[in-house]
Amino acid sequence: xxxxxxxxxxxxxxxxxxxxxxxxxxxxxxxxxxxxxxxxxxxxxxxxxxxxxxxxxxxxxxxxxxxxxxxxxxxxxxxxxxxxxxxxxxxxxxxxxxxxxxxxxxxxxxxxxxxxxxxxxxxxxxxxxxxxxxxxxxxxxxxxxxxxxxxxxxxxxxxxxxxxxxxxxxxxxxxxxxxxxxxxxxxxxxxxxxxxxxxxx
Amino acid sequence: xxxxxxxxxxxxxxxxxxxxxxxxxxxxxxxxxxxxxxxxxxxxxxxxxxxxxxxxxxxxxxxxxxxxxxxxxxxxxxxxxxxxxxxxxxxxxxxxxxxxxxxxxxxxxxxxxxxxxxxxxxxxxxxxxxxxxxxxxxxxxxxxxxxxxxxxxxxxxxxxxxxxxxxxxxxxxxxxxxxxxxxxxxxxxxxxxxxxxxxxx
Amino acid sequence: xxxxxxxxxxxxxxxxxxxxxxxxxxxxxxxxxxxxxxxxxxxxxxxxxxxxxxxxxxxxxxxxxxxxxxxxxxxxxxxxxxxxxxxxxxxxxxxxxxxxxxxxxxxxxxxxxxxxxxxxxxxxxxxxxxxxxxxxxxxxxxxxxxxxxxxxxxxxxxxxxxxxxxxxxxxxxxxxxxxxxxxxxxxxxxxxxxxxxxxxx
Amino acid sequence: xxxxxxxxxxxxxxxxxxxxxxxxxxxxxxxxxxxxxxxxxxxxxxxxxxxxxxxxxxxxxxxxxxxxxxxxxxxxxxxxxxxxxxxxxxxxxxxxxxxxxxxxxxxxxxxxxxxxxxxxxxxxxxxxxxxxxxxxxxxxxxxxxxxxxxxxxxxxxxxxxxxxxxxxxxxxxxxxxxxxxxxxxxxxxxxxxxxxxxxxx
DNA sequence: TATGAATGAGAGTTCATTCAT
DNA sequence: TATGAATGAACTCTCATTCAT
Numbered sequence: 001x002x003x004x005x006x007x008x009x010x011x012x013x014x015x016x017x018x019x020x021x022x023x024x025x026x027x028x029x030x031x032x033x034x035x036x037x038x039x040x041x042x043x044x045x046x047x048x049x050x051x052x053x054x055x056x057x058x059x060x061x062x063x064x065x066x067x068x069x070x071x072x073x074x075x076x077x078x079x080x081x082x083x084x085x086x087x088x089x090x091x092x093x094x095x096x097x098x099x100x101x102x103x104x105x106x107x108x109x110x111x112x113x114x115x116x117x118x119x120x121x122x123x124x125x126x127x128x129x130x131x132x133x134x135x136x137x138x139x140x141x142x143x144x145x146x147x148x149x150x151x152x153x154x155x156x157x158x159x160x161x162x163x164x165x166x167x168x169x170x171x172x173x174x175x176x177x178x179x180x181x182x183x184x185x186x187x188x189x190x191x192x193x194x195x196x197x198x199x200x201x
Numbered sequence: 202x203x204x205x206x207x208x209x210x211x212x213x214x215x216x217x218x219x220x221x222x223x224x225x226x227x228x229x230x231x232x233x234x235x236x237x238x239x240x241x242x243x244x245x246x247x248x249x250x251x252x253x254x255x256x257x258x259x260x261x262x263x264x265x266x267x268x269x270x271x272x273x274x275x276x277x278x279x280x281x282x283x284x285x286x287x288x289x290x291x292x293x294x295x296x297x298x299x300x301x302x303x304x305x306x307x308x309x310x311x312x313x314x315x316x317x318x319x320x321x322x323x324x325x326x327x328x329x330x331x332x333x334x335x336x337x338x339x340x341x342x343x344x345x346x347x348x349x350x351x352x353x354x355x356x357x358x359x360x361x362x363x364x365x366x367x368x369x370x371x372x373x374x375x376x377x378x379x380x381x382x383x384x385x386x387x388x389x390x391x392x393x394x395x396x397x398x399x400x401x402x
Numbered sequence: 403x404x405x406x407x408x409x410x411x412x413x414x415x416x417x418x419x420x421x422x423x424x425x426x427x428x429x430x431x432x433x434x435x436x437x438x439x440x441x442x443x444x445x446x447x448x449x450x451x452x453x454x455x456x457x458x459x460x461x462x463x464x465x466x467x468x469x470x471x472x473x474x475x476x477x478x479x480x481x482x483x484x485x486x487x488x489x490x491x492x493x494x495x496x497x498x499x500x501x502x503x504x505x506x507x508x509x510x511x512x513x514x515x516x517x518x519x520x521x522x523x524x525x526x527x528x529x530x531x532x533x534x535x536x537x538x539x540x541x542x543x544x545x546x547x548x549x550x551x552x553x554x555x556x557x558x559x560x561x562x563x564x565x566x567x568x569x570x571x572x573x574x575x576x577x578x579x580x581x582x583x584x585x586x587x588x589x590x591x592x593x594x595x596x597x598x599x600x601x602x603x
Numbered sequence: 604x605x606x607x608x609x610x611x612x613x614x615x616x617x618x619x620x621x622x623x624x625x626x627x628x629x630x631x632x633x634x635x636x637x638x639x640x641x642x643x644x645x646x647x648x649x650x651x652x653x654x655x656x657x658x659x660x661x662x663x664x665x666x667x668x669x670x671x672x673x674x675x676x677x678x679x680x681x682x683x684x685x686x687x688x689x690x691x692x693x694x695x696x697x698x699x700x701x702x703x704x705x706x707x708x709x710x711x712x713x714x715x716x717x718x719x720x721x722x723x724x725x726x727x728x729x730x731x732x733x734x735x736x737x738x739x740x741x742x743x744x745x746x747x748x749x750x751x752x753x754x755x756x757x758x759x760x761x762x763x764x765x766x767x768x769x770x771x772x773x774x775x776x777x778x779x780x781x782x783x784x785x786x787x788x789x790x791x792x793x794x795x796x797x798x799x800x801x802x803x804x
Numbered sequence: 805t806a807t808g809a810a811t812g813a814g815a816g817t818t819c820a821t822t823c824a825t
Numbered sequence: 826t827a828t829g830a831a832t833g834a835a836c837t838c839t840c841a842t843t844c845a846t
Contacts, residue, residue: 641828
């Protein structure tokens, strides 16, 4: 039990530091100190910094997506599911708060990662999310809620739209062009309308 | 003239290596050797590896966006402009071929970059693209082609959709789930339909 | 304890090499090898080569000057104090033996040093020595042992005389004009006579 | 003739920069630019940076000491000669103005210099100065102006006193302890009194 | 089990000097 | 003769990982 606690301490420390400073700018010694353990101890629990990242990624990011499974299997309408999914992703983003340095490492496999398994893990998140979105879309098309179309294509389009909306809102825009974000108090519902109705008059 | 040629040689060498192996995995000596010059020569032309990247970014990525200005000012319908813009971005993606290791560095400012000017430059590309999309959308809404809505929100949504579509198609999906991509011969027109008409029946 | 020993090993190695070859001609790897440790180890104990020098300077040069305080506060006559001080400086010089390459770095802040704190430390030694000399002279003038005069001026004059005498005897002359030194077996007492009595008949 | 001018331009540029920034912090390209010539041109006139320094040293520092010869051979009293010599050295110091970074390189052979001939040249200046002082002292003792003593020892003592007085006043003290210098408007005559009369009451 | 001292491969950068033009 | 583009040896410092205690 003690062991589990110490392991968790390190996961949390790593998560917090990766988030705040990014993977490259977080040193193993920083993690050890933040967790209140010795540097060597990190290597008792994780084979390398990279695999520690993999574990952080799995536990702090991937794990949340368990909820999605339930959402997919629930009895709501596809539209309702889509709205819930959007809310879920928005919630995920928000929990990172202002420390989004990790995002690039999280959403795309940085070339700082040499470990192929880790690269795969990161890409797997995309598959997982894509599959979730895809099944909602497929269901909506099948039951007539959504316009008939290539479901994979639509899923990709919607997911892309969603992801960039979030990324833009929380990461890029604040850095690139702070004014835009402050000015617009975009609502997710409003965002959803565009998805649902398209842009054409 | 000679000097311009040698400079170009280095830019091309760097671009090619950054693209293939990523920024971190490309050493200055690699670039020098690829360009057929001495290591010191690289520093005669560029003050640092980071600023060489900045120049590669500016010349190989940003420069193409000059075309966009013309597109925006042309007399086409907003819908036509949007389709052209989508085609333009798709063409850009394609030119990277199969070597997309640089993409993460390109689309998001890697935490390997300490130079703030460089970080800004990368974010600026987002602003540039966003502004292009935004003016198309605004124009379409103004002339009744597009549904009335918050133009910034719609622009973001469409751009996100487009970007992820491209990124997915060319970078992530091939790695994460090769089958999906090979199977579906997604057409950009088809993609555009979803954007224009939404998904709701 | 072990740690103190290893630190000392490095200080001694650095001191010996700086002394023999000078600061610039001593590489960090040389110090590490001389101390029998790895290159990285040097950086575990000292933040930079320059700050290692600062530490060597502090421990091997500055520390000795603690004795001076005691001398100043003792109950001897000013003349006796002055003689003791001269002997003290001579002893310091002698301990460098024949390896005096470090002297220029020690007596004047080399332009190889960028660290301002280090430059200050080196200059501070001059202040320390000046102050010691100055208080001896002031005391001597006050109690009538020495001729009334501007005490700072006299202190500077005496100290300069002393320093160059030592420097000449041990560093410059042997290189510039070996014969002079070998021929003359200058005595410090004899030197002191000139200081005390002046040169005028 | 043209050639002589260009050579001089470089000497002056080098002198000025060595003086302001020190030998190590002056790059060959800086000298070339300051002199308004190409970098390669420097090497047409001087075999190396080090030997350029040697030339600067010879022309800008050593050359002045030609005057001394005349002083020595003149018919003044030894005391008068000594006073003149002190004034001469003071004048030399003053001409460096506030840019005294070069002093350490000038007065002691920096370990940045590998060239033995250069090291010898620098030490030779000491010999030259020592010999000048020595012959004045010897003369003074011989004709009864000065107290009988070991002339070499006295020469060394006086020269040291003088040198440090100047060095202290112009280089060290301003950096180490600016107040002392500003406060005391030391006069050279006053300094000479200490030399002549000693300090003993 | 926990530690942190020790390690050294590896990378970016500098700059005196060379040499083709 | 004058140039400045090209060079690469050399050096400091970083930090993930190891391993003796």
